Amino acid sequence: MAEDRFQLRGKVALVTGGAGILGRRFCRGLAEHGADVAIVDIDADGAKRLAEEIARDTGRHTLPVACDLRDPDAVRRMTETVLARFGRIDVLHNNAAGKSSDLDAFFASFEDYSLTQWREIMAIDLDAMFLVAQSVGKHMVERGGGSVIQTASIYGVVGADQRIYAGSEYNGRPINTPAVYAAAKAGVIGLTRHLAAYWAPHGIRVNALTPGGVESGQNDTFKRNYANRVPLGRMAAPDEMVGALVYLASDASSYMTGQNIVVDGGLTAW
């Protein structure tokens, strides 16, 4: 049966940034397809509440793990915690991306961008991908298999049309998309291809998932600007990323590795 290929029953998935806007949908989607899920997030309370909700709704085992992924020791302990609870990790969804502690610095113009802010964002958006892939990958190499999915971005694929950001706000604050994010996400795609080739002999598949803009706290101006840029004429809903994730996590994609699935409403098609 074709749908059996999407089945994750008996598998263990680990999702970083699991309590975020997309992450919470990813965790739920994996659990609904039968996986037990470790929800890793810097927000301990958010991860704990989500773990309880998903366990209650799906009957799967869940494990919230609070972790600052910028800290190599914390990442190592996080992996140990998940392995101690579940004994294995079949699916790693390297999904976390950073929020800045200083939004003025985060949204500063490229000409004035500080190296401190650049490094702060890189530490989570790219360096943490490396740390988590390394830590969980070691385990997957030992076990002889696994599926790794890494969340990239359209801005790792194309440049941002700056006009979208004129008059745009997020939760009441003017926004743009900084260069560090684009550079980090392009790095994620490169890391994906590298690991796909590097771990292929160990039966580990590595693919990227590229979401287009997802509707959350943006103002109407942004939503309209963005929608005008997209063939499907709208932003994405968070749930619209889940199908591609489950596909990549499961045996339905057993001959795919090193690829980037772009779920962007057609933004990059024209």
Added chain:
Amino acid sequence: MSYAEPSQSPSVLELLSLKDRTALIVGGAGLLGSEIAFALAEQGATVLLAGRDAGRCNHRADEIMQKIKGSRARGLSIDITDRAAIKAGVAEAARLTDGFHILVNCGWSGRKNTFESISDEDWDRDIEVSLNGVFRTVKAATPILAARRGVILNIASMYGHVAPDPGLYDSSKFANPPSYGAAKAGVIQLTRYLATFLAPQGIRVNCISPGPFPFETTQKENPDFILRLAAKNPLKRIGRPHELKGVAALLCSDASSYMTGQNIAVDGGWTVW
């Protein structure tokens, strides 16, 4: 491999020189083909401009000789929808030039259509000219180019790697047809295949993907369309045909002697966002 001292390397101008070389440019009297013909002639090549309308090609060739002192150019009749005419035209080009070194394919057809409006006949014609014509011309020219370690330059399109935004086009009267995009995507991939298949014979094969270069008639008929094209582009304007000269000069000369199988987008940034 030991390298020459940088001080002993050929200069860029030497690398770009096409002195003692000859080029066959199919579609050489067209909007973009003419600019490419001028560029190669300026680099010192003898140029043959081929197309259905030999008179138009001859006229353009005369302009080249008038403009560029000491240049040699002439027109040639080749209808790339006619298999026999391709073979005969390529043979004639080889005879006239004692063998040519460079083949540029810029013939195309793209009758305005939407997916709903396009007929079998229109589809077939666009594919016949824009894709099959390129294949057949390359096939006929390969033995001639192989003897001279020649180069092939195909003109593809941004619509060979991204789709048009239908909202840019007013109606089926102006729509860029799906046949055109399919043929141009075919040209890009054929370029890659040819690059690997013909590398053993020393032939390099690359393509250019121009962005928006609408005809002047289109600009006059539909200025709003031009504004929309310009607004869509990061450089905020349509292309000027001479802006393809530099990339043609690079890809047809020894300045690109280690490049093959590539697609160079000259599109004002159209595909970067």
